[in-house]
Amino acid sequence: MAPAHPAHPVGPPSQAASASPDPALAWSAGSAARPFVSFGEPEGFGERARPRVRRRTAAAAACLVLGLGLIGGAVTGSWLTGDDGDVASGSAYTTAGTLWHGTPVDQLFPPTVEGTGAGPGGADRTWTRIAVAPDSGCAHAFDPLLHKVLAPVGCQRLLRATYTDATQSHVTTVGLLFTKADPATMSALATRFRDERLDRRSDLMPRPYAAKGTAAAGFGDEQRATWTVSVLTDAPVVAYAVSGWADGRTVDSPQPAADAVRSGATTAPAQAGLGNEAQGLGDRIERRLRQTVGSATEKPS
Template sequence: MSLVVGLGLVGGAVAGAAVTHTPDRPAPVADGSPQAFAQARDVWRDTPVDKLFPPTVDGSDGGPGGADRSWVRVGVATPAGCAGAFDPLLQEVLAPAGCVRLLRATYVDSTSTTVTTVGLLVGSGEAAAMSALGKRWTGQHLGERIDLLPRPVAFPGTPAAGFGDHQRGSWDVRVSSDLPFVVYAVSGFADGRTVAQPEPADKADAQGSTTATGQAGLGFDASGLASAVDDRLHTAVKALRQPPTTGSEHHA
């Protein structure tokens, strides 16, 4: 069972704590170099949980018809390996990325209607492997295939208690071509209903969608939260590459 940490609905005793801790931060290196690519992997050790998976996320114009949308975090899973986190074929497709660590959190929308698990796979693959995987993912439109879905994380005692494979309604997977990361999100209904035909986020988000998935905004949940975490990830990587401040500078 996943450990709930930094839980916004239950006290948040360790909110703001790092996912894990490393005492010695490596010296910054130039962007685009093999050293910079490798150093980016340290972001999961050096970045607080709340920086990557904020307790609340606001999405302006992030819902059907341009409606505002917001989400509240209900649980953060213990950092783990990648086994069992994806449907078997997706696990196989993502194999070139490798897996140093998998980070996941689950959110509920402000109306407690939908739930979404968002994940960050920190890859062990080299830059060339990630570049090739990223090109394959976009070039072959793999994000549209319903046999390539990530799996959700349920949290007992929350609106996501019944969030399992059969509840998946929409998803968004983003494979980075220049960083060792895969960011994804998968959404469903908070009432635990089964979704017979999941839709990729870009299809569910399409204007005029008449499916239950599209009208409920499940695609917006998946794409909105994947985008939010992806943006925070890139901000964290940029901060990791900045020279550390020593406090010893003197100004005239």
């Protein structure tokens, strides 16, 4: 990705169909052991004034010593107790950026995800993982306009998995884009997404991950129905989810999940609960990421 900040996207991208990767290339394929993501390759006065000066100097010296003692004690205390919030925050941010390298697939993308109250009307949901994409760069992983918008943060690694619901009626791809950006750059991108409502634009939808021989085999660009994009500021990660029907039907008017889950929404994706699929599963995968970061940065007792 180019490092320059993009101009506002103009015009819709082409809707090229996504290639269907071989599931044999998935992290979890061909091994009974838990799969791992491990692909990785910094101012005097006269005579009479002197006694007063001496007294004042002595008092000032005493205050200085006392002050230094208090400051030193506070600093020492912070070192001993680990209360330096900035250092801890920076450590967590740095740790988050390396999780793609050696974290078990099942920890970031569990085989089964429970969504208590995540469905329409507060119904429970259960999602089952049916495909895990080989980790990759970002070439061809996003539509051109989304690729351009994400360019300022760079692409370190992209991890993706696709899930289906309990009835295998819906399919949802979740992705974690690990960027090369520092906290300031991630905050700038998050601000742009919020202020320009980029997460509501259908020409900035993420692409799905389809896999042969699964319920998501026909889940291509034309089948995208609803989506979420979340730019994290406490980690160099962009998390997203995109949902559609498992029967391969095309969608003429995709709807952002935030709109599809609103009460009274009447679009087909909303009525089918696809907004809940994308939002519910996306939220839980993002939560898993933060839990993993927290565990990785915990100090031993």
